[in-house]
Amino acid sequence: MLQTSVFGNLSTLQLGGVVLVLGCFCLAVWLYNFTIKPSQPKIDGLPEVKTNSPFFGILTTLGEDHPTNLQKLSLEKGAPVFQCLMGTQRVVFVNTYDAANEWFIKNQTALIDRPLFYTFHQLVSTSQGLTIGTSPWNETCKKRRLNVQRYMTTPAIKERAGLIDLEGFSFLRDFYRDSQGKYIYPYKYTQRLALNFTAMLSYATRFDKIETPLLNEILEMVKLISSFRSTNNNLQDFVPFVRLLPENERKRQAVEASEKRNIWLGKLTEEAISHKDTRKSIVGDFANTDGKARLNIDDIKSICVGLVSGGFETIGSTASLILLQLVSPNGAKWQQRIHDELVEIYGSVESAYENVLCEEKCEFGVSFIRELLRMYAVIPLIPARKTTKPFQWNDTVIPEGVTVILNAQAANHDENHFGPTVHEFDPERFMTDKSVDVPPYHFTFGAGSRACTAINLSNRILYVILTRVCLLFKVHGDPSKTPDFDYLNYAADRTAQTYWPKEFGIQLEARDEVILDACMSASKAKCTEELGYSIEYSA
Numbered sequence: 264m265l266q267t268s269v270f271g272n273l274s275t276l277q278l279g280g281v282v283l284v285l286g287c288f289c290l291a292v293w294l295y296n297f298t299i300k301p302s303q304p305k306i307d308g309l310p311e312v313k314t315n316s317p318f319f320g321i322l323t324t325l326g327e328d329h330p331t332n333l334q335k336l337s338l339e340k341g342a343p344v345f346q347c348l349m350g351t352q353r354v355v356f357v358n359t360y361d362a363a364n365e366w367f368i369k370n371q372t373a374l375i376d377r378p379l380f381y382t383f384h385q386l387v388s389t390s391q392g393l394t395i396g397t398s399p400w401n402e403t404c405k406k407r408r409l410n411v412q413r414y415m416t417t418p419a420i421k422e423r424a425g426l427i428d429l430e431g432f433s434f435l436r437d438f439y440r441d442s443q444g445k446y447i448y449p450y451k452y453t454q455r456l457a458l459n460f461t462a463m464l465s466y467a468t469r470f471d472k473i474e475t476p477l478l479n480e481i482l483e484m485v486k487l488i489s490s491f492r493s494t495n496n497n498l499q500d501f502v503p504f505v506r507l508l509p510e511n512e513r514k515r516q517a518v519e520a521s522e523k524r525n526i527w528l529g530k531l532t533e534e535a536i537s538h539k540d541t542r543k544s545i546v547g548d549f550a551n552t553d554g555k556a557r558l559n560i561d562d563i564k565s566i567c568v569g570l571v572s573g574g575f576e577t578i579g580s581t582a583s584l585i586l587l588q589l590v591s592p593n594g595a596k597w598q599q600r601i602h603d604e605l606v607e608i609y610g611s612v613e614s615a616y617e618n619v620l621c622e623e624k625c626e627f628g629v630s631f632i633r634e635l636l637r638m639y640a641v642i643p644l645i646p647a648r649k650t651t652k653p654f655q656w657n658d659t660v661i662p663e664g665v666t667v668i669l670n671a672q673a674a675n676h677d678e679n680h681f682g683p684t685v686h687e688f689d690p691e692r693f694m695t696d697k698s699v700d701v702p703p704y705h706f707t708f709g710a711g712s713r714a715c716t717a718i719n720l721s722n723r724i725l726y727v728i729l730t731r732v733c734l735l736f737k738v739h740g741d742p743s744k745t746p747d748f749d750y751l752n753y754a755a756d757r758t759a760q761t762y763w764p765k766e767f768g769i770q771l772e773a774r775d776e777v778i779l780d781a782c783m784s785a786s787k788a789k790c791t792e793e794l795g796y797s798i799e800y801s802a
């Protein structure tokens with residue numbers, strides 16, 4: 264036998280040595296594959312940012328602030344698009360406006376997929392199922408996305424204008440009440456507005472009181488879950504050997520957060536089903552189809568958790584940024600301009616207050632929101648995509664299966680597209696420079712086949728907040744706590760996936776108490792009708 268002829272003359276000691284060498288060799292191969300081997304071969308012809316760290320790749324260079332350091336690397340190398348290794352993962356970063364258009368819009372069918380990540384997909388989302396925004400592209404995801412789009416059309420948004428009225432009203436009522444005689448940080452108020460809006464849309468439920476303990480718990484939990492999607496806080500996604508280390512605290516937190524969320528969502532779903540005949544919601548609509556829908560209960564649960572988590576941080580943060588810009592050095596002038604233009608268009612504050620719910624006629628207000636979203640890409644690195652088929656970009660063929668991340672912060676601050684004032688906040692930009700007033704305007708909502716499903720809805724909510732605040736109030740900033748307006752510094756935590764502004768103080772002063780009361784009372788009456796029970800308000 265071959266074995267006899269090869270090993271026949273070896274002593275036991277020698278044989279042990281051979282086995283040891285073979286074992287070490289296999290272990291070395293396994294270790295190489297697990298800890299260093301790139302997930303994908305290098306893409307020929309695409310610029311590469313190389314590093315000397317075999318385990319961590321570019322992660323050692325990116326520091327705390329990934330989007331900004333990627334933006335700097337792109338400018339330094341003169342490479343709008345480059346590949347690199349993040350740990351062992353080969354990732355392509357797209358950093359300019361034109362390149363983002365070419366990749367995510369022109370080649371959108373090739374970029375319809377999303378890759379799976381260890382932390383989010385294996386730990387956090389195992390039992391609840393994936394949301395639309397975190398799911399790879401498959402029949403289930405397609406069906407769920409189509410269903411959500413039904414709620415995002417112009418007529419559907421108009422039909423749910425009562426919800427925007429309700430949350431806009433509650434926001435102004437509480438913020439005005441609580442900021443009497445003092446300056447307060449608006450983020451919790453705008454977060455509640457966003458959470459309530461998405462929770463009403465999905466489950467017909469809301470938190471009327473800002474001080475409800477469950478509200479705080481939910482806000483913390485949803486924030487924690489979303490942190491598992493950041494490129495920055497999840498070393499184990501990119502550096503596989505970290506997964507082997509004992510007592511991974513992030514892993515424990517992920518499992519705990521996921522379990523808590525499931526209990527909470529289960530309760531909301533049951534409640535919405537029990538109210539299906541009296542309160543309109545996505546769960547209620549589904550329950551009313553009596554099993555004839557193309558979707559099942561897991562689809563509906565996943566859709567709703569996606570809407571709540573997708574909407575609450577982004578809207579909450581951007582709405583706070585509206586107030587931040589309204590107290591900037593030119594803020595008072597802009598507030599007055601929006602107020603005056605709306606009164607000019609509609610004849611009175613009361614009429615304007617009502618009509619902004621359903622139409623966006625103040626051109627300056629529309630341009631203001633567009634510029635705000637451009638300036639502050641609250642998700643600076645758009646959740647990763649994966650190529651489903653090869654496509655040609657310039658002279659390079661981009662293969663199938665590549666992970667691609669759009670650096671929206673960098674693309675939104677591309678001087679070649681927006682000109683030399685790119686880093687300034689210019690609310691007239693989209694009115695005066697027709698070369699940039701072209702969709703998608705900016706990349707804060709992502710772009711193409713997997714862009715945010717709620718672009719129109721979000722723009723409407725933000726427009727209502729901006730215009731109603733300016734119609735009814737003068738917004739004052741705390742002189743002892745000036746906000747940070749710089750897009751590179753405004754965020755409280757630049758390692759998070761979704762940014763929110765550092766603390767600053769705001770106070771609302773009524774422009775006219777009588778008009779304020781008339782508008783708020785009109786909203787209260789409509790909101791009571793919308794909810795089916797009376798909502799608190801006193802002048």
Ligand code: HEM
Nearest residue numbers: 395396570573574577578708709710713714715716717721
């Ligand atoms: C200022 C507000 C918002 C911003 C900046 C924002 C931003 C984003 C971004 C960057 C993406 C990823 C897009 C891509 O991969 O190209 C996304 C996806 C998504 N967003 Fe939004 N979003 C906002 C509001 C909302 C709201 C209010 C909802 C729901 C009510 C929502 C629901 C979704 C969903 C379901 C997806 C997943 C789309 C998919 O993967 O197919 N978003 N959003």
